Amino acid sequence: MRKLLSVGFIGVYLGALGLGLVSHMLGAWNTAHPVMYYIVWDMFCGWSAYDSRIHVIAEGESQTYYRLTPTPWGELHPYGSLGREHYDVFNNHAGQIGLNVLRHTQHEPISRIFVIEEAWAKKYNLQQPVWESRYDDPKDKLSYFRVRAIMLPDSQVTERYDSWMAHQAGRMFADNPRLQADSKLNQPVFVRETPRQPVGRPFGSQSHLRFLGTSSPSAN
Amino acid sequence: MDANLSTAPNDASSNSRSQGYFFAEEVPFGMALMRMVLPPVLLIDLFYRHPWVRELYSTDGATAPLGVNFAIPSLLPEFGGGVAVALHAILIAAMICSSIGWFTRISLVTAAVLYSYFGLLDSLSTITKYTVIATHLLLLLAVSSSHKIWSVDAWLERRRNPGGPENSELPKAPVWPARLVQLLFGIIYLGAAITKMHTPSFFSGDQLMYWTMTYVNNIHPLGDWLSQYPLILSAFGYVTIVWEIGFVFAIFHRGMKWWAIAIGAFFHIMTMFTLGLYIFPMVMFSGYLGYIMTSEWQVISSWRVSGFFSTLARSIPQWLERMVPASQQRPWAAPAAYALTLGVVALAAVEVEYLRDPYKERGPNGPLTLEEITPEEFDKLFEPDRPIRPSDKLLAFDLGTLQIGEHLSNRRREFKQGERIIAQATISPPHEDMWLDCWLHESKPGSEPNQTVPGRSVVKVGQSVARETFRANFLFKVDESLPPGDYFLRLRSGRDDLAIKKFTLLPRGEVRAETEDDAQAQPEESLQAN
Structure with missing residues (x-):
């Protein structure tokens, strides 16, 4: 037996x-x-050329804006020096982190919560001596920002957008007059179609599709 | 294979071979070592996260269930803060008990279940592939006989049964749990190889290059340096994938098994320095202990360094005997002590957590307040959407003379008359179809002493760069028509300057003659400037 x-x-x-x-x-x-x-071993699933960070911001009824991350009581740095919201690559949880901060702090009534992505080219991560050995130009880091989600204090998501990278890729893809003209052909006048866009190819507009990822958040 | 060192029947049929492979009986040295080492490794993470249990794993925090990413948000129940803290403390206690081998099987099952539970509740900062591998190992340890040696359970068993086998006759058990550990690692590496095959631009080294420039893991001192040499990364990529595919076959070969494991250990150590992965390698090293079979342990135990551990293994039972004399032994004492330990640990953790006040809500001024953002920060965070700046699309602009694969293998700043300069622009994805111009400028004195700046332009070459292309090469043959001195190469996209590179042209020395082969080896898009 x-x-x-x-x-x-x-x-x-x-x-x-x-x-x-x-x-x-x-x-x-x-x-x-x-x-x-x-049971799926996809430890190396690719890395982009741009680094990304997440900011969670609350808008008070007085139009004052508050920073919800890093959490005011101190934050966990699970794999290095970043808070956990930065590992939310699928934009599914950062808003909840903001709501939790609101639950445990004193503040004026809040009207909205914004999840904002910051992105910059990874070459600016290089340490200064490494940079100087390869580049003649001075480091001129520029961060790009994009709102990823807008939530109400009752956790209802009112707007949700694709990532900055997907947005930029779609923007470049759509930078083609023939493609744009073709996409506008055969659109009904009264009924607006909402075609399912391929994930990651949102043509620069917001995508409500949920990313189904198996990749580890830290790809560890 | 080690089965011939065990008590397996020596039958030639494949059925008997597989019987021997899985059901040969050996002393579980490897699994026992893994049982002792793996939990302390996992405890590093558990202790580190324990102060944040309420926030990470409870309804009083912000859980991030993995199920949400799979559109199954309510996969597991979530408990209040106190219960989560108590369960997490029990997990820590179960890990410690697993390591020392006290109620080993119960402890390992408890640890495996709770470890998975907490991982599944936090996809942001707890579950990763190494926690998944660790869960597999805990499960396989739970069904193994790792408790039969070097454990409190084994010591208690010997006390209960003093007429049992002597130490020289250590208990044996079927080796199938160890075999499953070995096969698990082979399949993990095979899966990792498949992932790399699926990953575009892995073999060019570009993916690895961007990974080494990424700072989402711990400090990785070699990463920055290595990111400057994508050719080396490309070679590492090929070596890694060959090893990952070959591992599952090599471990079945007596002569290659430990070579494959040694390469694996080197690979994982390098991931510490190049990628900042710390716990992952330690989990893998713990798993490698499952490869140690009886014959190999006999070799290891003959090493001088093992004398210390042998002394330790003999002295711990004697110490335990003094602490808990056999005369005081009661049949219910051990289970009661175990249950009491878990209970006390759980209650103590809840109390300590309450006193800590993790959200700082009971401070002198009540709950904490929020930090306002400044108008400057607001302007930055809510800036209008803007396209990527042209200079950000350029990863690097390098000069050299030799191209291997896609990469310049000899980046240089000095060239001799007669040489051909390859100016390589590396473009980061995503980018649209681009037209790039490369201008060759003479130098002229700048406003500061000894400073030179780009002067009169000598020549310009241009080419299109398709959106799927990562690199563009511009070829310049610098002959005697250009006098020795400083020059600049300027890369432009439309009206935007992307990069500028200064180089020095030296008088013709021993110049390598251009051969027909060289001419044929030029990329099609390369243009001869003069």
Whole structure:
């Protein structure tokens, strides 16, 4: 009986690992359920040329704006020197972090919460000696900002936008008069179609599609 | 394979071979070592996160369930702050008990369940691939017989059964849990290789280059330096993927097994210095301990350094015997002590957490206040949407003479007359279809002493750069028509300056003659300037 159980466990365990491997190889079912995160080994899923940080800002009824992150009681730096909101690559949780800060602080009535992404070219991350050895120009870091979500204090999300990178990629893709003209053809006059846009290709407009990611938030 | 060192039947049939592979009986040295080492590694994270349990894992905080990313937000129940703190404390206690081998199986199951639970509740700052690997290892430890040696359980068992086998006859158990650990690692590496195959521009080194320039993990002192040499990163990429694919095969070969593991250890150590991954390598090293089979442990135990651990292994039971004499042993004492320990730890954690007041709500002025942002910060944060600045699309502008793959292998600032200069612009994605111009300028004295600035332009070459292209090369043959001295190459996109690079042209020395092969090796888009 004991051996039978062992054989069963070995079979189920290796079967699960095999399923994860095949699923990952084929790119199918790997986002079907959170349990797939436990059997799909996608540790290196790519990195962009731009760094990104998240700011959570609250707007008071007096039109005063407050910073909700870093959290006022001190924040956890889970993998280095960044707060956890910066690992919210799919923009699903940063607003909740802001709401939690509101619950545990004293403040005027709040009307809206903004989740704002900051992005900059990663070359500006280089330490100064490394920079000087390769570049003749001085470091001139420029940050770009983009509102990713607007929430009400009751946690209702009123607006949600794609990432700065996806927005820029879509903007460049759409910078084509023929493409723009084609996209405006055959639009009905009274009924507005809301076609499902491919994820990550939002043509510079907001995308309400949920990103289904299996990649680790820190890709550790 | 090590099965011939075990008690497996020596049968030639494949069924018997697999029986021997999984069900040979050995002393579980490797699994016991893993049981002792893995929990302390995981405790680093657990202790670090414990002060934030209420915020990370409770309804009184801001959980970030992994299920939300999979459109299944209510995958697991969430508890209030006090319960979460108590459960987290029990998890810590269970990890410690697992490591010392006290009620090992219960402790390991408790640890595996709670470790997964907390991970699934926090996809931002808790669950990562290394916590997933650790969960697999805890599960496999729980079904193993790792408690049979070097554990409190083993010591208690010997006391309960003094007529049992002597120390020289250590208990044996089927090796299948260790085999599953070994196969798990092989499959993990194979999966990681598949990921790299799926990742565009992995083999060019570009993805690795951007990773080494990323600061979302811990400090990685080699990262900045290595990011300047994408050719090296490209070579590492190829070596890594070959090793990842070969690992699962190499570990079955007696002569290659430890070489494969040694390369793995080196690879993981390098991820500390180049990518800032600290706990991940330690988890993997803990897992490697599961590869130690009986015959290998016999070799290790013959090393001089192992004498210290042997002495420790002998002295700890003697110390325990003095602390808890056998005469005081009661059948209910151990389970009661275990349950009491978990209970006390949980209650103490709740009390300490209350006294700590993690949200600082009971301070002299009540809850904390919010920090206002300045008008300057407001203007920055809520700036109108703007396109990427042209200079930000350029990662680097380098000069050299030799290109290997896509990369310049010899970046230089000095050239001799007669040489051909490759000016390489590396463009960061995303970018639109671009037209780039590269201007060659003479130098002229600047406003400051010994300063030179771009003077009269000598020549200009241009080319289109398609949106999917990462690099553009401009070729200049600098012959005697250009006198020795300082020159500048200026990269432009439309009316925007992207970069400028100064170089020195030296008199013709021993100049390598241009061969026909060289001419054929030039990229199609390269243009001869003069």
